[in-house]
Each structure stands twice: as C-alpha cells, then as structure tokens.
Amino acid sequence: MSIQRVTQSMMSQRSLEGLQLSLGRLARSQEQLSTGRVLNRPSDSPTDTTAAMRLRSSLADAKQYVRNAEDGQGWLGQVDTALQSMVNETRRARELVLQGANQGAMSVAAREALAIEVEQLRESLIGQANAKYLERPVFGGVTAGSVAFDADGAYVGTDAGEVLRTVGDGVSVRVDMDARQAFGPDGANLFDDLDAAVNALRSGDPAELSASLDRLAEAGNRMTGALAEIGGRTNRLEAALLRAQDGELSMTSSLSEIENVDLPRAMVDLQLQEVAYQAALGATARVLQPSLLDFLR
Numbered sequence: 263m264s265i266q267r268v269t270q271s272m273m274s275q276r277s278l279e280g281l282q283l284s285l286g287r288l289a290r291s292q293e294q295l296s297t298g299r300v301l302n303r304p305s306d307s308p309t310d311t312t313a314a315m316r317l318r319s320s321l322a323d324a325k326q327y328v329r330n331a332e333d334g335q336g337w338l339g340q341v342d343t344a345l346q347s348m349v350n351e352t353r354r355a356r357e358l359v360l361q362g363a364n365q366g367a368m369s370v371a372a373r374e375a376l377a378i379e380v381e382q383l384r385e386s387l388i389g390q391a392n393a394k395y396l397e398r399p400v401f402g403g404v405t406a407g408s409v410a411f412d413a414d415g416a417y418v419g420t421d422a423g424e425v426l427r428t429v430g431d432g433v434s435v436r437v438d439m440d441a442r443q444a445f446g447p448d449g450a451n452l453f454d455d456l457d458a459a460v461n462a463l464r465s466g467d468p469a470e471l472s473a474s475l476d477r478l479a480e481a482g483n484r485m486t487g488a489l490a491e492i493g494g495r496t497n498r499l500e501a502a503l504l505r506a507q508d509g510e511l512s513m514t515s516s517l518s519e520i521e522n523v524d525l526p527r528a529m530v531d532l533q534l535q536e537v538a539y540q541a542a543l544g545a546t547a548r549v550l551q552p553s554l555l556d557f558l559r
Contacts, residue, residue, distance in 0.1 A: 452484075
C-alpha cells in the first residue's frame with residue numbers, strides 16, 4: 263500500500279484552488295444580481311444562449327408583424343373613411359339629379375343651380391379619391407405619383423402590383439383599394455357619370471336624367487361593395503394583429519425566463535455563497551498556519 267505524502271505546499275495550493283472556486287461562484291452570483299440577467303455571456307449556458315438567440319429572432323419577426331399590421335390599419339382606415347364620405351356625397355348627387363327630373367316643378371335656372379352643386383360635389387369626390395396615407399394615394403396602387411386621379415377625373419395611378427402588408431408567416435393582406443373596382447373604369451367611372459349628370463340637368467332631357475340616375479345608383483352600389491371588402495380586410499388585419507401581439511408577449515415572457523434572473527432566488531444564493539466563502543476562509547486560516555520551518559521544507 264502506497265502512502266502519498268501531503269506537504270504544506272500541496273495543502274496551500276489546494277486550499278487556494280478551493281477558495282478561488284468559492285470566490286468565483288460568489289462573483290457570479292453578484293454579477294447576476296447587479297445585471298439582472300442569468301446569461302451575461304454565451305459561456306454561462308451555451309444551450310440557453312442558443313434558445314435565447316432563436317427566441318430573439320422570432321421576437322423581432324413578431325414585432326415587425328405588429329408594425330406592419332398597424333401600418334395596414336392606417337391604410338385601410340383612410341380608405342374606409344374616404345369611401346364612406348364618397349358614398350354619402352354620391353347619394354346627395356343622385357338626390358339632386360332626381361330633383362332635376364321633376365319636369366313640371368323645375369325651371370331652367372333651378373336645374374342650373376342643381377348642376378352647379380353637382381359640379382361642386384364632383385370636384386369634392388375627385389379630391390377624396392386622391393386621399394393619401396403617409397403621402398401615398400390609397401387608391402393609386404403602387405404608383406410613385408402623388409395622386410390617383412387628375413383634375414378631370416381620369417385615373418393616373420398604376421394597375422401594376424398591390425400594396426401588401428405581411429402580418430404573419432406567409433400571410434399578407436392588401437391594404438390599398440383598386441380604384442377601378444371602387445369607381446369604375448376610365449370613360450365610365452364615377453366622375454364621368456357625374457359629368458354626364460351635370461349635362462343632363464342642364465339639357466333637361468328626361469332620358470339622360472333617367473340614365474344618370476341609374477348610373478349613379480350603380481356607382482353607389484359599387485362603392486358600397488368596396489366598403490364591404492375593406493371591412494373584411496380590416497377584420498382579417500385585426501385578427502392578425504392580435505395574433506402577432508400575443509406571440510410577441512409569449513416570446514418576451516419565454517425570453518425573460520431564460521435570460522433574466524430570479525431575484526429572490528439569486529439573493530438567497532448570494533447569501534449562501536457569502537457564507538460558504540467566509541467559512542472556507544476561516545477553515546483555511548485555521549488549518550494553514552505555516553511557520554518558518556514549514557516554508558523551509
């Protein structure tokens with residue numbers, strides 16, 4: 263049986279190593295409390311660090327989805343407001359044409375007054391058809407221009423592409439409105455119908471007035487249909503926004519559980535490490551009391 267000789271130098275070295283380990287654990291507990299984080303460097307826990315990096319990537323996506331959905335709500339809200347106002351003004355224009363169709367009660371001057379009011383409504387409707395969100399016309403598609411319709415009511419936007427917002431993984435929602443779908447094609451759009459109504463009022467032709475009434479009714483129905491579609495997109499966008507917000511909250515909570523320190527537990531651990539270190543110092547001081555002779559061996 264071999265007996266290992268324990269020297270003063272070996273005892274000192276092992277005691278110092280133990281003290282360094284204890285001091286390292288104490289320093290780690292202090293660092294976690296001061297930073298409020300369990301993970302301060304990848305070496306603290308490679309597995310948790312990898313999980314945290316993945317969560318941060320997913321969290322960044324969720325935050326972007328939330329921003330996209332909120333931006334989309336702004337677009338659709340502007341489209342909805344413009345369409346509702348235009349429906350009301352188109353209805354008013356039709357009422358004026360209907361008044362002008364009362365041949366026995368309307369004089370030439372009265373019909374002229376009605377025609378002037380319809381002209382004013384037409385100008386107002388063209389302005390509303392050029393409604394913008396963040397300086398982009400909501401009825402102009404992906405046009406780089408500042409308006410969707412010119413002063414004559416002709417469409418100057420673009421038919422190429424749609425304004426989309428990605429609000430989920432593989433989920434996109436259109437946030438603009440096709441002007442042709444809402445107001446009709448060039449040559450037979452809402453503004454052409456209003457121009458024809460003005461001419462019919464001034465001419466007093468019953469057939470033209472009747473045709474104008476039908477066209478304005480159709481234009482109103484067309485915009486009402488566009489409003490219904492915008493409502494459906496808005497509901498879809500709101501649902502996507504809620505999902506993105508819930509995902510953001512869930513991932514933030516999970517990330518906090520991985521990265522952030524449990525304060526009550528960390529405080530107890532710090533106290534335990536302090537007690538252990540002080541005890542180790544005391545024990546080492548009692549065991550290691552070298553004399554000059556010990557150093558000379």
